Amino acid sequence: MMATTNTDLTEEDAADLQFPKVHGSNFDVKNEDYTRLESVNTSCLCCNTELSTPYIICVVCDINICCLCFANGREFLNHKNNHDYSIFDDNFVLFENSNWTAREELILLDTLLDYGNFGLVDRQLPNHSLREIKNHYDEFYLMKKGSNLLPNFQPLQNSIKNQMVPYRFRLNDIDDPPRYNPNSVGYHTMAGYNAARSDFELEYDSNAEDLIASLNFKNIDRSDPHYELMTNLQCAIISSYNRRLLERQRRKTIIRNHGLILIRKTIGWLHRYDATVTRRVYGKMCRFMQFYTGTHFEYLMEGLHHVAMLKNEILRLCEFLKKGIRSIPSAKLYLHLKQRYEESVNDVKMFQNNTQFNWKVKHSIATSALSSNIKKRGLFSPLEVLGLPGYEKLTSKEKELCRSVRLVPMSYIEFRDILVNEKFENAETLLISEVHMLLEHRKAQNESAEDEQEFSDVFMKTLTYTDRFRKFKNKETISAVRNLLMQKKLHKFELAALANLCPETTEEAKSLIPSLEGRFEDEDLQTVLDDIQTKRSLQY
Known part of the structure; x- marks a missing residue:
């Protein structure tokens, strides 16, 4: 940027342009530093045309004027044509130890700001090669060797990341997006x-x-x-x-x-919580997925998972305390010795069950040859049920039973509730059709209740089995068949067997129910069987 005062040259210019002359101007070039002018206008304030170097800067008004308006002596706003002015030109070297002009520096920065492509910068600056442009940018801007006035940016805390270690990652973990064939x-x-x-x-x-x-x-x-x-x-x-x-x-x-x-993939990850949260609980929690994002719902499930893990750890420590163990090293030693003891017990049992080493039994050569080829069923070690779902609901004897028969506590509780249910303690013998009706009624009650419960696998399998093998489909037919059979002198088991199997001939009935042999005449029994088939064919 260059500054010019009202010298003789200025007076000649003013005479040619018929400018009014101002004598005794106090404008001093040496006392002003026009490199600090901070004008943000990139267009002429008089004609609004885009400025191109060189252009005029009014020192008094601090505005930009194009050369055409300046040459015509235009006056606008507070600007007068006799104001001191300076000429802005970018055809000078900006940085020391560099042959780049300020115009080339502006082209470099503008192109990188708009496109961020050094190839386009190379097209705009044909006098410099692509390598020279990159080296110049790195040296004078990134390394800040051009000027100390370049801005310094403080790095954000979030932008500071740990250096990536390549050997900790595997490229095999990065899969391409699936591309399935149509109709697959x-x-x-x-x-x-x-x-x-x-x-x-x-x-x-x-x-x-x-x-x-x-x-x-x-x-x-x-x-x-x-x-x-x-x-x-x-x-x-x-x-x-x-x-x-x-x-x-x-x-x-x-x-x-x-x-x-992918619903299956979304639901599949829930199996991770089978041993802690249990399927019954997270099945109900899935209803709340509509109110959470995937990440927040995972936070919720992880919280329940860690609560269950903490609960299991407390139960394990309580078991150690009951055995008199009061320190973690003692607990580790106890578990190690317990494992060795169980292995020793299994080895002893296997040795005792091996007839080749039993001195109480005398074997022949043929017997020993045969026994060597027989594969014995291996002995299973007891199941460690401590910490499994439902463990705290068991008594000490039930815990030992589940441990010895390798039964999960929750499954044992379901079987126990079914067998010890008060509704079946004094119940009469039921037909398969009657059992199906009871299960369907229980299912309908559960669906209509406000707090719907999830049925166990045993319940659903029993419902499917009874639906497949039932012979009668309505209550009236079941009552008619039961009344028919109750008129005969039949045992409860025989009554239920005849109604469940529905044999067509007396020979089939006696082969399926041997207790009928000799108790009924073939004609009477055949009449009963025909009546059952008739009622079955007339049901709706």
Whole structure:
């Protein structure tokens, strides 16, 4: 940047341009530093044209003026054509030890700011090679060898990351997006989602673009009487289209936050909590997934998981305390010795069960040859039930039973509740059809209740079994068959067996129920069987 005062040259210029002369100007070049002018205007304030170097800066008003307006002596705002001025030119070397002009520096920074591409900078600066441009940028800007006035940026705390160690990561862990063939099982499970494009094949509300597809935007003159109406209509159409796009994006956000693309994969990770939270609990917790994002729901499940782990650890420490163990090293020693003891017991049992080493039994050569080829069933070590779901609900004898028969406590509790249920303690012999009706009634009650409970696998398998093998489908037929059989002198077991099996001939009935042999005449028994078949065929 260069400064010029009202010297003889200025007077000659003013005479040629017919400028008014101002004598005795107190403008001193030596006392002013025009390199500190902070004008943000990049256009001429008089004609609003984009400025290109060289251009004029009014020192008094601190405004930019193009050379054409300056040459014509334009006066505007508070600016007068007799104000002191300076000429701004970028054709000078900016940094020491560099042959780059300020104009080239601006081209470099502007191009990098807009595109961030050194290849485009090379096109804008044909006098410099690509390597020279990179070296110049690194040396004078990144390493700040050009000037101490370049800004210093304090790094953010979040931007400081640990240096990545390559050997801790495996490239095999990074899989390509799945690309399933059309009409395949994997393709249908993705619900039309294309993982490679990270988008859906068919968008929600796919006809939204039809709103603006045929819209014809015309430049309407403001003087047109329909200008406001047409503008409002166009804005309304665009607003409607934007609302439909927002709804489409909202649904995508819900799908992403809740993991609704692959339901099996989303539910599969819950099996991690089978031993702590239990399937029954996290099955009910899944109802709250709609109120949480995937990350927050995982936080909730991890919290319950760690609570269960802490509870199991407390139970384990209580067991150690009952045995008189009061320190962690003593507990580790106890577990180690316990494991060795169980292994020794198994070895002894295997040795005792091996007939080759039993001196009490005398074997022949053939017997020993045969016994050597027989594979004995291996002995199983007791199951460690401590910390498993339902362990705290067992008594000491029940814990030992589950441990010896290798039965999970929750399964034992389900079997116990079924066998010791008060409703079946004094119950009569039930038909399979009657059992199915009871189970269906219990299921209907549970579905209509406010606090719906999840049935066990035993209940659901029993329901499926009775539905498959029941012979009668309604209550009236069951009552008629039961009344028919109760008129005969049949045992409860025989009555239930005849109603469940429904044999067609007397020979079949006697072979299935041997106790009927000799107690009934074949004609009487055949009459009963025919009546059962008749009632079965007439049921609806």
